[in-house]
Amino acid sequence: MGTIKYPNGEITILWKPERCIHSAVCVRTLPDVYDPGRRPWICPEKATTRELTDQIATCPSGALSIEEQEL
Ligand code: SF4
Secondary structure, eight states, X not given: OOOEEXXXXXXXXXEOTTTOOOOOHHHXXXXXXXXXXSSSSBOXXXXXXXXXXXXXXXXXXXXXXXXXXXX
16 A cells, blocks of 8 residues: 655655554544544644654554655
8 A cells, every 4th residue: 555645844744554553652642633533534734743753753563754855
């Protein structure tokens, strides 16, 4: 399925669905950003870039990562 990209204007969240173990750590940490019942399920504009990068570091599977935007 590859990688799905969710940009917020500063950074782009990369999500690899086949890696996600659905631990919902992301959903508990930033429920406004991550909502499995919504499409798209990730809305990166609902948190600051700092909040996103801190939270993405806690994803246990490595499904979430950050692609730096070229300035
Ligand atoms: S924290 Fe990572 S592994 Fe857990 S549900 Fe979110 S994306 Fe998937």
